[in-house]
Amino acid sequence: MSLLSLTYEGGAARLQPGGRLWLPVSGHERELLFDTAAAAVAGPHGWLPGEGGLVANLRVWENCLLPLSYFGRPPAMADEALFQRLLDGLAMSMPDRAAFAASPAGSLTPRLRRVACGLRALLARPALLLAESEWFGRLEEVDALNLAGLFAEHCPHSAWLVLGSRRPAACWGFTDDDNREAS
Amino acid sequence: MSSAGLLWASLCGLPALRYWPVRRVLMKQLYFCGIEALPLLLFVGVAVGGIVVAQLHYQIGQSGEGSLQLLATITLGELAPMLTAILLTARSSSAMASELALMRFHGELTSLSRMGVNIHLYLVMPRVLGMMLACGVLTFYFAAASLVTGAIAVAGFGWLQELTRLSLVLPPATLLQCLAKGVTFGAAIAAVACARGLAGGHSGTDVPIAASSAVIRALLTVFALDLVFIVVRYYA
Numbered sequence: 001m002s003l004l005s006l007t008y009e010g011g012a013a014r015l016q017p018g019g020r021l022w023l024p025v026s027g028h029e030r031e032l033l034f035d036t037a038a039a040a041v042a043g044p045h046g047w048l049p050g051e052g053g054l055v056a057n058l059r060v061w062e063n064c065l066l067p068l069s070y071f072g073r074p075p076a077m078a079d080e081a082l083f084q085r086l087l088d089g090l091a092m093s094m095p096d097r098a099a100f101a102a103s104p105a106g107s108l109t110p111r112l113r114r115v116a117c118g119l120r121a122l123l124a125r126p127a128l129l130l131a132e133s134e135w136f137g138r139l140e141e142v143d144a145l146n147l148a149g150l151f152a153e154h155c156p157h158s159a160w161l162v163l164g165s166r167r168p169a170a171c172w173g174f175t176d177d178d179n180r181e182a183s
Numbered sequence: 184m185s186s187a188g189l190l191w192a193s194l195c196g197l198p199a200l201r202y203w204p205v206r207r208v209l210m211k212q213l214y215f216c217g218i219e220a221l222p223l224l225l226f227v228g229v230a231v232g233g234i235v236v237a238q239l240h241y242q243i244g245q246s247g248e249g250s251l252q253l254l255a256t257i258t259l260g261e262l263a264p265m266l267t268a269i270l271l272t273a274r275s276s277s278a279m280a281s282e283l284a285l286m287r288f289h290g291e292l293t294s295l296s297r298m299g300v301n302i303h304l305y306l307v308m309p310r311v312l313g314m315m316l317a318c319g320v321l322t323f324y325f326a327a328a329s330l331v332t333g334a335i336a337v338a339g340f341g342w343l344q345e346l347t348r349l350s351l352v353l354p355p356a357t358l359l360q361c362l363a364k365g366v367t368f369g370a371a372i373a374a375v376a377c378a379r380g381l382a383g384g385h386s387g388t389d390v391p392i393a394a395s396s397a398v399i400r401a402l403l404t405v406f407a408l409d410l411v412f413i414v415v416r417y418y419a
């Protein structure tokens with residue numbers, strides 16, 4: 001059963017649960033496709049933009065828990081434990097992780113902002129992950145490998161819709177055959 | 184969406200208070216619009232009580248009891264809700280509009296939508312509800328500060344007896360009207376501020392434009408609503 005069906009270049013592109021779909025679109029068409037996908041599947045969704053993406057006046061931990069707690073229950077100890085496990089997976093030291101979690105999102109460096117977007121998506125365990133291809137391109141190699149491992153472990157059933165000029169690397173599970181299978 | 188549309192959507196969206204993040208925004212709003220604004224409101228309330236009683240008692244020669252009754256009628260009927268609304272408009276509506284306009288400018292509204300979060304339920308409804316509650320309660324505190332000051336000015340240490348006597352002659356409709364005005368003005372201020380903030384463009388210059396436009400429109404709306412209250416009360 002397909003999770004999402006999009007019209008692309010006159011044809012239908014379908015995305016299965018756990019599937020990968022990368023489409024080389026940009027500009028207004030990309031915004032439209034993202035909006036269509038977000039509206040077609042009930043939330044929470046993971047959102048991984050090339051730039052920004054966090055609510056600036058919330059702290060990192062509030063941002064990370066926002067989609068999870070908006071669609072589910074209030075944050076509990078289990079969520080905090082999961083957040084700590086995810087930070088373990090990023091190999092972040094204890095002082096660094098405390099400062100990172102308590103920082104207002106507006107004060108983060110671009111690198112940490114992209115990592116925080118990844119953590120937010122991981123905590124929500126969404127059925128659908130929407131990502132701009134720039135998010136993958138701008139991740140540092142070590143962060144990319146760590147996050148890819150965490151997504152494979154914690155969100156194995158999430159479907160990925162990536163829009164942008166560059167196909168994500170193979171470590172994210174994207175292969176040349178994905179789009180052929182999805183279409 | 185227009186201010187009236189946002190207000191209606193907010194009232195219809197009250198069940199969203201069951202979501203923890205929405206309640207958290209409401210609490211922050213109550214703190215910002217209510218608790219942080221309290222010292223300012225109390226100061227102006229004390230000043231207004233003193234000024235009005237001084238004018239009535241010492242300048243016009245009205246009796247102490249008469250001055251206090253007039254102060255109560257004027258304060259509860261007009262001054263408390265209007266001045267509270269004006270002060271909250273100056274203080275909070277520009278902040279609210281510029282915050283939302285900045286969020287729009289930085290793409291945070293798009294981010295929330297992409298995650299499936301309803302912007303109106305998460306951002307607008309708690310702000311409107313918070314401002315309604317804050318404005319209603321602050322109107323009451325403003326009136327109380329004003330009346331206590333007036334009672335002290337006319338009766339000195341016998342201020343408590345003066346206030347007790349006043350409470351016996353004040354019609355309950357006056358209190359209800361004061362509360363209704365406070366809540367209505369608060370809802371209007373927040374709805375206008377949110378509408379202006381969300382209607383901004385994607386340029387940095389739209390942020391101050393949204394802020395100033397929110398203040399002007401909120402003030403006009405408050406005065407228009409006050410006129411409606413008067414028409415309904417005295418002519419309907």
